[in-house]
Amino acid sequence: MKTLSPAAEDCLLFAYRIVEKGEELSVSALARGLGVGDSTITAMIQKLAKQKLFHHVPRREISLSDSGRELARGLIRRHRLIETYLFQKLGYSWDEVHGEAERIEHAVSEKFVEAIDKELGFPKFDPHGDPIPSGEHSADSRKLRRLSDMHVGDHGKVARIVDGKPDALIYLTKLGLELGSDVEVTYAPAQDEIVHVSVEGVQRTLGAHVAANILIEG
Amino acid sequence: MKTLSPAAEDCLLFAYRIVEKGEELSVSALARGLGVGDSTITAMIQKLAKQKLFHHVPRREISLSDSGRELARGLIRRHRLIETYLFQKLGYSWDEVHGEAERIEHAVSEKFVEAIDKELGFPKFDPHGDPIPSGEHSADSRKLRRLSDMHVGDHGKVARIVDGKPDALIYLTKLGLELGSDVEVTYAPAQDEIVHVSVEGVQRTLGAHVAANILIEG
DNA sequence: TTGTATATTTCGATGTATCGAAATAAGGAA
DNA sequence: TTCCTTATTTCGATACATCGAAATATACAA
Numbered sequence: 001m002k003t004l005s006p007a008a009e010d011c012l013l014f015a016y017r018i019v020e021k022g023e024e025l026s027v028s029a030l031a032r033g034l035g036v037g038d039s040t041i042t043a044m045i046q047k048l049a050k051q052k053l054f055h056h057v058p059r060r061e062i063s064l065s066d067s068g069r070e071l072a073r074g075l076i077r078r079h080r081l082i083e084t085y086l087f088q089k090l091g092y093s094w095d096e097v098h099g100e101a102e103r104i105e106h107a108v109s110e111k112f113v114e115a116i117d118k119e120l121g122f123p124k125f126d127p128h129g130d131p132i133p134s135g136e137h138s139a140d141s142r143k144l145r146r147l148s149d150m151h152v153g154d155h156g157k158v159a160r161i162v163d164g165k166p167d168a169l170i171y172l173t174k175l176g177l178e179l180g181s182d183v184e185v186t187y188a189p190a191q192d193e194i195v196h197v198s199v200e201g202v203q204r205t206l207g208a209h210v211a212a213n214i215l216i217e218g
Numbered sequence: 219m220k221t222l223s224p225a226a227e228d229c230l231l232f233a234y235r236i237v238e239k240g241e242e243l244s245v246s247a248l249a250r251g252l253g254v255g256d257s258t259i260t261a262m263i264q265k266l267a268k269q270k271l272f273h274h275v276p277r278r279e280i281s282l283s284d285s286g287r288e289l290a291r292g293l294i295r296r297h298r299l300i301e302t303y304l305f306q307k308l309g310y311s312w313d314e315v316h317g318e319a320e321r322i323e324h325a326v327s328e329k330f331v332e333a334i335d336k337e338l339g340f341p342k343f344d345p346h347g348d349p350i351p352s353g354e355h356s357a358d359s360r361k362l363r364r365l366s367d368m369h370v371g372d373h374g375k376v377a378r379i380v381d382g383k384p385d386a387l388i389y390l391t392k393l394g395l396e397l398g399s400d401v402e403v404t405y406a407p408a409q410d411e412i413v414h415v416s417v418e419g420v421q422r423t424l425g426a427h428v429a430a431n432i433l434i435e436g
Numbered sequence: 437t438t439g440t441a442t443a444t445t446t447c448g449a450t451g452t453a454t455c456g457a458a459a460t461a462a463g464g465a466a
Numbered sequence: 467t468t469c470c471t472t473a474t475t476t477c478g479a480t481a482c483a484t485c486g487a488a489a490t491a492t493a494c495a496a
Contacts, residue, residue: 043445091333115310244474257454257475260474276461276475278462
């Protein structure tokens with residue numbers, strides 16, 4: 001009950017991320033996200049449902065149980081703390097941390113997690129601005145807006161990049177968009193799916209797609 | 219050829235340690251050391267022999283090939299660097315590092331290894347005084363003596379603990395025997411398998427068994 | 437009510453690590 | 467030379483994560 005396989009942990013982890021984004025949990029979403037076949041997920045969910053980590057009504061619904069959510073929170077915490085550690089202490093860039101963390105996380109002990117948490121000074125966010133769950137309150141109390149939802153003249157600081165794959169993160173870095181960067185919307189044609197922004201004073205143009213995953217604070 | 223399973227890495231790693239100690243490589247020695255059945259090792263060796271990492275003359279001899287030794291050196295380096303990192307940067311004690319490293323080592327990238335090496339300032343020895351292979355020269359150039367081989371009046375500093383299981387290391391810590399501790403042999407009865415030593419001025423008595431794995435420099 | 441598209445599940449199969457029991461070979465003893 | 471001890475290997479078996487193909491159930495449309 002305590003020792004999940006890496007594959008099972010990945011499943012729980014990804015399910016938590018889907019739920020965190022407010023999206024629908026399904027076999028196909030998990031399969032896509034984890035890069036495995038649908039039948040692999042069906043088998044996994046059945047196994048995890050037996051361990052009461054998921055509720056599963058075959059063919060109808062999948063959801064995290066309370067204990068599953070609880071456990072997943074711990075896994076997310078571990079993942080994000082490792083990412084933060086790699087970034088802050090070992091010189092990794094924000095596009096490199098996810099891949100390395102994904103492999104390391106299944107191997108480290110609770111002691112390791114708490115040691116790096118302490119070493120980092122109990123950070124609240126990882127290098128992508130994702131909140132690091134801890135103790136009781138994990139909810140991101142910041143009020144963030146999608147860059148794609150902002151209007152001309154609105155401005156603030158980049159606070160979080162949602163779902164950033166390495167290539168996307170490298171792209172953002174090249175545009176000068178990092179956590180904390182000042183951005184202001186300068187032009188947002190209603191006719192097109194783009195937004196013009198000023199990033200630390202430099203003009204950039206972003207597709208709505210990309211802008212939707214950039215969350216701004218303030 | 220590049221991607222070995224954790225089990226295969228463990229096998230190579232343990233084989234290297236056996237050879238490093240000058241002992242005989244055998245199926246049973248590996249099985250005992252890795253805590254698996256003999257038949258598991260036979261299968262593993264056959265697989266690794268196919269990959270030219272071991273030379274295997276069935277029922278007669280097992281040895282590391284050049285490329286196997288090469289590869290194992292890298293694995294040992296990785297293991298010992300991780301141990302050193304846990305000890306120096308994350309507050310682990312010398313009895314805790316091996317277990318944690320054993321699990322983490324299979325998951326980290328080359329980049330990670332080089333990052334911690336740099337962060338540590340390119341250490342030459344791990345928390346047990348075992349040499350960390352690097353580049354070309356890995357041989358421990360120190361001239362060390364087993365504490366059990368020393369005579370009354372001989373003295374020096376603890377430089378390495380060989381094969382220290384966690385319980386043994388905790389025991390040594392309790393006796394004040396750490397790397398760098400000053401020790402002097404005060405009495406070594408030829409009639410008995412014990413040795414009396416002064417550790418940082420305090421009198422202690424050790425069994426020959428334990429003393430044989432304590433290496434002294436100077 | 438019936439049909440059908442689509443998501444899900446079931447059903448063998450594969451590859452890996454592991455086991456214990458039984459077979460077997462090497463090396464030393466007689 | 468023959469026998470016996472002991473290490474090693476072979477031989478099924480189990481457990482797991484995975485696959486693709488085929489079967490199937492649901493939900494929605496007609």
